[in-house]
Amino acid sequence: MEQNLDKLLDDTMEGPGVMGVICADKQGLCYSAKGTVSVGSAGIIASLSQQAALLVPESSSAPVICLESDKGNVLIKTHQDVTIAIHKMPTY
Amino acid sequence: MGCCFGKDDDSKLLDTDSNAPLIEERDAGYRPIRGSDQFSQSPNGVQIGDQQSELNKVLQRAVTNVIDVSAIDSQALEQHEYMDRARTYSSRVAVVVTGPKKPLSSFLRLPKGVSMPYSVLSEEPVSVDDINLITQTAADAWKASQDIQVTHKENLVVQFGMPQN
Numbered sequence: 001m002e003q004n005l006d007k008l009l010d011d012t013m014e015g016p017g018v019m020g021v022i023c024a025d026k027q028g029l030c031y032s033a034k035g036t037v038s039v040g041s042a043g044i045i046a047s048l049s050q051q052a053a054l055l056v057p058e059s060s061s062a063p064v065i066c067l068e069s070d071k072g073n074v075l076i077k078t079h080q081d082v083t084i085a086i087h088k089m090p091t092y
Numbered sequence: 093m094g095c096c097f098g099k100d101d102d103s104k105l106l107d108t109d110s111n112a113p114l115i116e117e118r119d120a121g122y123r124p125i126r127g128s129d130q131f132s133q134s135p136n137g138v139q140i141g142d143q144q145s146e147l148n149k150v151l152q153r154a155v156t157n158v159i160d161v162s163a164i165d166s167q168a169l170e171q172h173e174y175m176d177r178a179r180t181y182s183s184r185v186a187v188v189v190t191g192p193k194k195p196l197s198s199f200l201r202l203p204k205g206v207s208m209p210y211s212v213l214s215e216e217p218v219s220v221d222d223i224n225l226i227t228q229t230a231a232d233a234w235k236a237s238q239d240i241q242v243t244h245k246e247n248l249v250v251q252f253g254m255p256q257n
Contacts, residue, residue, distance in 0.1 A: 005236035012229050015116035031237060062234075064226055066218045070207060075222055079143050082237045086226055 001033065009034045019072060020087035025080055026050070026078070044087040049078040057087065 016081050020035030028043030053062045062070045062078035072089045103233070 002236075004239050005233060007235050008229070008232050012225075015225065021229075023237070025237070031233075031240065041097050064218070064223050066222070068215070073218075075218075075226040077226040077228075077230040079234040082230065082234040083229045084226070084233045086203070086229065088222070090215075090222075 005032055005073070017072075017089040018086055019089065021084065023082060023084045026081040026083065031082075037085065040049050041085070042083075045074075045076050046078075046083045049083045052076075053078070 005023060008074035009023060009032055012018060012021045018035070020033070020037035021041070022033040022037040022042055023031040024042035024046045025031065028046040032047065033039050045065070049059060049062055049065060051081045052065050053059070055061060065074075065076040067074040067076070072087055075086045075088065077084055
């Protein structure tokens with residue numbers, strides 16, 4: 001069931017600088033969210049990843065999106081039909 | 093002697109075309125004279141003038157069709173004329189640049205999410221560790237999502253207005 005996904009997100013939250021994690025399907029349905037991220041942002045990150053993939057249509061894998069701001073970076077990546085976003089502070 | 097003209101009118105001769113017959117065909121047995129015979133029977137002065145006018149016509153036609161680049165180059169600009177033109181062109185460019193404002197949609201506008209965009213743009217690119225982290229996490233999340241199943245707990249179709257038993 002979803003215990004594996006919850007455990008994965010919990011393990012990801014333990015990473016350095018990670019403040020939030022969210023996982024959604026390709027239609028924007030939120031599977032799970034941890035930390036600072038909002039459940040309502042699931043549709044946005046799924047759509048953003050799909051739009052970014054259109055920039056490089058010949059690529060077989062979806063690109064990694066990094067939204068940089070003063071409040072940290074948001075990394076977005078789609079694998080198959082699952083999109084995941086990680087909110088983390090940059091580490092140097 | 094065989095003078096071809098009824099009157100000694102040189103101006104009439106200059107206006108006529110070179111191939112036009114010089115006399116009208118009044119006599120039935122007359123054959124128009126062309127080519128060198130025509131000039132052989134004309135006075136020398138008239139013949140030279142005719143050729144000169146034709147030559148002038150050809151030259152005039154060529155001059156109107158030719159742009160003499162060397163003549164343009166010869167009109168070299170003086171230093172002060174050059175500076176005047178440069179000043180004039182600069183002022184016109186300045187008028188265009190600072191003239192009526194273009195619509196805002198024609199300018200590239202930075203998003204307002206970053207208060208100091210230059211500080212973000214000058215930072216290091218996304219680290220390889222972050223890329224590996226998100227890539228690995230996404231792959232693991234997809235694997236974990238395969239275990240998710242919808243469990244049937246209650247009827248998905250609900251009839252409104254029906255008494256509940």
